[in-house]
Amino acid sequence: MTLPCIALIAHDQKKDDMAAFAQQHQQALSRFRLVATGTTGGRIQDACSGLQVTRLKSGPLGGDQQIGAMIATGEVDMLIFFVDPLTSMPHDVDVKALTRLATVYDIPMALNRATAERLIDFQ
Numbered sequence: 001m002t003l004p005c006i007a008l009i010a011h012d013q014k015k016d017d018m019a020a021f022a023q024q025h026q027q028a029l030s031r032f033r034l035v036a037t038g039t040t041g042g043r044i045q046d047a048c049s050g051l052q053v054t055r056l057k058s059g060p061l062g063g064d065q066q067i068g069a070m071i072a073t074g075e076v077d078m079l080i081f082f083v084d085p086l087t088s089m090p091h092d093v094d095v096k097a098l099t100r101l102a103t104v105y106d107i108p109m110a111l112n113r114a115t116a117e118r119l120i121d122f123q
């Protein structure tokens, strides 16, 4: 039986938060298959040596789009994306496309830590 999959992403200003979140919820996260954009996945693996994370491309190089494609093909069951609303980004359109697809496919989506804490508690 394949485990359900969580996609994890954090913008640069939110990566410390994501590493702390992953550490705090390492046990809950270990019950999922984890995918992440490149740099975020590296930070999670550094923070939680017990977690296996499939690292895709970095967000600005297509990682958000890869996760969007996985949502469209039914491979992602939940999106945890710590966004930074205070910094403009060259790949803003990719971010928007990803959150749009999570909405289209009705995937549970947390865009900040407070929501992620509640979502992970329900699992």
Ligand SMILES: O=C(CO)COP(=O)(O)O
Residues within 6 Å of the ligand: 009, 010, 011, 012, 036, 037, 038, 039, 040, 041, 057, 058, 059, 060, 063, 064, 091, 095
């Ligand atoms: O930019 C991102 C999401 O839009 C995150 O990508 P990285 O995890 O590679 O930094």
